[in-house]
Amino acid sequence: MSSPSMSSRSVSLPGDPPGGRRAVAVWAIGVSVYFVAVIFRTSLGVAGLDAADRFHVNASALSTFSILQLLVYAGMQIPVGLLVDRLGTKKVLAIGAVLFTAGQLGFAFSPSYAMALASRALLGCGDAMTFISVLRLGTRWFPARRGPLVAQLAGLVGMAGNLVSTLVLARLLHGLGWTAAFAGSALAGVLVLVLLVLFLKDHPEGYEPEPFPHHGSAYVRRQIVASWKEPGTRLGMWVHFTTQFPAMVFLLLWGLPFLVQAQGLSRATAGELLTLVVLSNMVVGLVYGQIVARHHAARLPLALGTVGATASVWAATLAYPGAHAPMWLLIVLCAVLGACGPASMLGFDFARPANPPERQGTASGITNMGGFIASMTTLLAIGVLLDATGDDYSLAFSAVFVLQALGLSQILRLRRQAALRERERLVASRVETVHVPA
Numbered sequence: 016m017s018s019p020s021m022s023s024r025s026v027s028l029p030g031d032p033p034g035g036r037r038a039v040a041v042w043a044i045g046v047s048v049y050f051v052a053v054i055f056r057t058s059l060g061v062a063g064l065d066a067a068d069r070f071h072v073n074a075s076a077l078s079t080f081s082i083l084q085l086l087v088y089a090g091m092q093i094p095v096g097l098l099v100d101r102l103g104t105k106k107v108l109a110i111g112a113v114l115f116t117a118g119q120l121g122f123a124f125s126p127s128y129a130m131a132l133a134s135r136a137l138l139g140c141g142d143a144m145t146f147i148s149v150l151r152l153g154t155r156w157f158p159a160r161r162g163p164l165v166a167q168l169a170g171l172v173g174m175a176g177n178l179v180s181t182l183v184l185a186r187l188l189h190g191l192g193w194t195a196a197f198a199g200s201a202l203a204g205v206l207v208l209v210l211l212v213l214f215l216k217d218h219p220e221g222y223e224p225e226p227f228p229h230h231g232s233a234y235v236r237r238q239i240v241a242s243w244k245e246p247g248t249r250l251g252m253w254v255h256f257t258t259q260f261p262a263m264v265f266l267l268l269w270g271l272p273f274l275v276q277a278q279g280l281s282r283a284t285a286g287e288l289l290t291l292v293v294l295s296n297m298v299v300g301l302v303y304g305q306i307v308a309r310h311h312a313a314r315l316p317l318a319l320g321t322v323g324a325t326a327s328v329w330a331a332t333l334a335y336p337g338a339h340a341p342m343w344l345l346i347v348l349c350a351v352l353g354a355c356g357p358a359s360m361l362g363f364d365f366a367r368p369a370n371p372p373e374r375q376g377t378a379s380g381i382t383n384m385g386g387f388i389a390s391m392t393t394l395l396a397i398g399v400l401l402d403a404t405g406d407d408y409s410l411a412f413s414a415v416f417v418l419q420a421l422g423l424s425q426i427l428r429l430r431r432q433a434a435l436r437e438r439e440r441l442v443a444s445r446v447e448t449v450h451v452p453a
Contacts, residue, residue: 031158032222038156042165044215045152046172048108048207049145053176054184054200055119056084056142059135060177060267061185061286062193064275069193070128074272074406078398081268083132084139085391089384091143096380097238100373103217104148104155109208111148114141116204123197146173147379150363154375155218160308163364167304170360174296177266181289242378246433247369251378252385253429254318255362257422259386261325261415262355264393266292269412277408278339288349295353303357307364314361315430319423321358324351326419333409359386368437389418 032038059066059080067077098107118138125131146169153165187196242248265273266289274285306313328351332340340348362382370378393414400411 032156032219034157034161037219041214041216042149042152042156044207044210045104045108045149046169048112048211049149049169050172050176051203051207052111052115052142052145053173054180054203055115055138057177057180057266058119058122058184058197058200059084060271060289061181062188063268063271065188065193066131070131072128074401075398076128078268078394080132080135082391082394082398084135084142085267085387085394087136087139088143089387089391091140092147092380092384092387093239093377094380095144095147096377097235098144099148099151099376099380100238101234104152105211105215105217107144108148108211108215111141111144112204112208112211114138114144116141116201116208119197119204120201123194123201147376147383150379151376152215152217154367154372155222162367163307163311164304166360166363166367167300167307167357170356171297171300171304174293174300174356177296178290178293181266181286181293185286238374238377239381242370242374242381245366245369245378246429246436248366248378248381250426250429250433251362251364251366251369251382253362253422253425254365254385255359255382256385256389257419257426258318258321258325258355258361259359260355260389260393260418261329262292262296262352263386263390264397264415265289265352267390268394269397273408273412274345276406278345280345288345291346291349292352295350296356297353299354300357300360303354303361307361311364314364315426318358318361318426321354322419322423325355326416329412329415333412362386365433365437368440369433385422389422393418 063077066072066080067074070076095107115138118134118136118141121134121137122131125134149169150166153169154162157165184196184200187199190196191199264270270289270292271282271285274280274288275282278285280288303317306317328344328348332344332348335341335344362385363379366378366382367375396414397411400414401408404410
């Protein structure tokens with residue numbers, strides 16, 4: 016756990032950008048790209064049953080859509096982090112926007128399961144380039160003390176994209192049909208690409224990062240090894256791993272089938288509960304961001320509390336003795352799942368102070384891998400277990416507890432080492448601030 020002294024983050028660090036309206040405007044362009052990427056990423060969550068009918072696939076094959084997308088996403092995190100550190104935010108975001116737009120468009124016109132899989136993989140590749148870039152943009156344009164709040168706001172905007180997918184894309188899908196809904200949504204990707212090419216800048220004038228030598232494979236190895244050696248990076252990855260995946264799995268694919276097939280709800284009611292997850296995420300994200308910005312030591316208690324609450328409410332839902340869980344319990348489940356996204360953002364608040372500016376992208380990539388590896392594993396496990404047990408959702412969703420137990424054990428193992436190392440860096444930064452000439 017962090018000491019009380021670690022909560023004092025309002026000190027201005029050397030080279031801290033000033034923030035302001037210009038920073039908000041530029042950051043808004045970057046985060047709009049992430050917003051659209053999340054719409055595309057989560058579009059399958061409202062189209063899962065339609066996709067099963069369209070491509071004539073079972074639960075395991077259906078889960079392969081999301082697994083492949085997340086596999087590409089997770090596998091791209093370290094390469095994307097290195098690219099952001101080397102090329103800057105604008106170039107990486109532009110590449111990402113082109114790829115995820117092409118993937119969404121390809122998914123709209125896919126005539127076969129194989130082509131649809133390839134489209135989701137392309138979409139996952141582009142999506143992977145967005146969030147780390149937005150985090151890096153925030154550190155380049157806002158003071159370090161604003162980091163936790165800016166990161167939570169980015170996550171909140173992402174969940175707004177999820178909300179659009181749940182509310183708008185779902186209606187377009189059932190009103191206009193598969194091809195028109197997915198092809199029409201791809202236009203949003205074209206719009207944000209134009210905006211970022213015309214108006215986005217990597218950093219404010221006068222705050223250019225110091226040149227850092229890049230020497231091929233040696234540079235890559237040095238960045239990855241140095242980032243991984245920091246216990247804060249590893250702790251951040253395991254926090255992200257343990258907290259994000261329950262809600263991600265629920266929203267990305269299995270929530271709608273669980274609520275409709277296992278709980279006997281209508282699609283409309285299930286959609287409202289999925290919307291509740293998103294709305295809860297947005298509210299909790301604002302609360303967590305404000306708490307951590309003021310009390311840095313609250314990071315770990317918030318993360319552990321979220322894990323405990325999620326495990327408890329899932330256990331109560333799956334073990335309910337009746338044929339279906341009561342509506343009040345499903346509402347509590349969805350409200351608690353809404354805290355998973357904001358809790359996963361706390362992982363970046365461990366990795367960020369553990370690494371210097373030239374390694375922020377790489378460290379964020381390592382951290383961001385955590386939750387998506389857990390999500391990918393759980394998506395596969397649930398699909399396999401559903402097919403093996405004849406759609407026994409209680410048994411299939413019990414895979415959540417295995418992943419939570421693994422992640423929790425690693426968090427508890429790393430927490431003291433990370434706190435000590437962060438305290439040492441904070442003291443060093445204060446000394447450096449004192450000696451910077453006026």
